[in-house]
Structures are given as C-alpha cells and as structure tokens.
Amino acid sequence: FLEYVCVTDVDECATDSHQCNPTQICINTEGGYTCSCTDGYWLLEGQCLDIDECRYGYCQQLCANVPGSYSCTCNPGFTLNEDGRSCQDVNECATENPCVQTCVNTYGSFICRCDPGYELEDDGVHCSDMDECSFSEFLCQHECVNQPGTYFCSCPPGYILLDDNRSCQDINECEHGNHTCNLQQTCYNLQGGFKCIDPIRCEEPYLRISDNRCMCPAENPGCRDQPFTILYRDMDVVSGRSVPADIFQMQATTRYPGAYYIFQIKSGNEGREFYMRVRGDGHRL
Incomplete structure (x- = not known):
C-alpha cells in the first residue's frame, strides 16, 4: 500500500x-x-x-546621493518636473519679470533689453536715458535738446525747423507780412529777423529824384564841391559763404570825361570787416 x-x-x-x-x-x-x-x-x-545613483546619471542636472536612495535638484532658472529627475526651464519674464522695460526669456535665464533711446545699466536690469545730443554735434544745425528716450532739434527765434527735423531756415517776415514796418518804411529781411528801413532823406543841398537817389543840382553853388549824386543800395549778404570774398563792384563811368570819383565806406565798418581793393584794370571793388 x-x-x-x-x-x-x-x-x-x-x-x-x-x-x-x-x-x-x-x-x-x-x-x-x-x-x-x-x-x-x-x-x-x-x-x-x-548604489550611487548619481554616478549613473539618474538626474538630468544636480544629484545628491543618500543611503539607499538619491534626490535630484535643478540649477537656478529651472524647476524639477513631476518625474523627480528632469528639469524644465522657468520663464522668469512670465512670472516675476525682473526687467524694468523689456524681458527676454532664455534657456535657464533671461536678459533685459531697453526701449529705443535708452541703454542698459551695469546691473543688467535697469535702463537709463541715452543722451543722443552728447554723441555728435552734427545731429542738429542749431541746438539739440535731449528728452527721455529721444531728442529733438530746435531753432533760434526767426527760424523754422525743416522737414528733416534738424535743419533751420530763416523766416522771411517781409514776405509773409508778419513784421512791424509802417507803410512809409521798407521791410528788409535779415537772417533770423527783419529791419524797417525809413525812406531816404536827401539833406540840403541835395534833392530827392527817386526812391534811392539824391542829386545835387549843378546850378546850386553849394553843390560845387559835392558829389553830383548819392545812390543808396540795400544788399543781402548771405551767411555761410567763404571769406574773403568780393561782395559788389563799383565802377566809374566815362560819361563825364575828366571827372574823378571817390569811393568810400562811410559807415558800418566799425569792426573793419570790409575793405576796398583796386582791380588790375583800374576798377575798384
């Protein structure tokens, strides 16, 4: 069994x-x-x-081994994912936005940028105004005025700013009618202003024969040693021209043979800016 x-x-x-x-x-x-x-x-x-798990690359970034286990952490600018091993970039611009003006997120960090007309300070966060006027003296024809984030050009009184926003042009007050001359006066435009010129007055023994000419009659004994005529001319002297330069020419005529002519600068030459010279053909400038 x-x-x-x-x-x-x-x-x-x-x-x-x-x-x-x-x-x-x-x-x-x-x-x-x-x-x-x-x-x-x-x-x-x-x-x-x-087992030293850190030795075998268990963590994507930082690893700390402990008896029987390990722990993963991430570098600044990253956060640990739910798997406890991998790291994800933190968008600082979307969370704390540490920049004063413009924040640009980068992998693991961020950079700050400034608006046009500003420059980034040494701390990499703040922006300070850029003084464009200090960069060049040729930005504006007359005066450069700095403003936060920009600048503008200004002109002296009597001028307007042109479309290029840097050049100045004289305002012709006589042409536009914004002057203070009366009907008897003549408006004479100047660079940056104007001048009211009174009608010419011919002193005895001269007689006025036109708007700009005075004549001393030959039959008048007081005219014997005086110039026969005095002619008044207003001239524009354009600024910015090279010097020295010939401005006008005075020439004696042959109408009265044997007559002699004297050319003088009687006034307006206190600073000795003007002088006369004789040309090679005997004419004076």
Missing part, C-alpha cells in the same frame, strides 16, 4: 532561522529562503552596498 506523508514548509524568515546578515533581508521560498537587498542597494560578497 501507499503511504502519504504531508510536508509543511518552514518559514525560516519568520522563525529567524536564516543565515542572512543584518544588512540583508530574508525572503522565504518553498523549502528554503534567499537573502536579498532592499531597493537602492546591491549585493556584493554577501554584503548589501549602497
């Missing part, structure tokens, strides 16, 4: 009859047991040694 014997497995781990060392854990098996290590450790020559 057959004889059946019932065998019951002995749990060596529960009865503490195993031979695992204190660093190991006992795992019961059918008819025996095995010694193993917990997560984060590996078995070497009967001992459970800590």
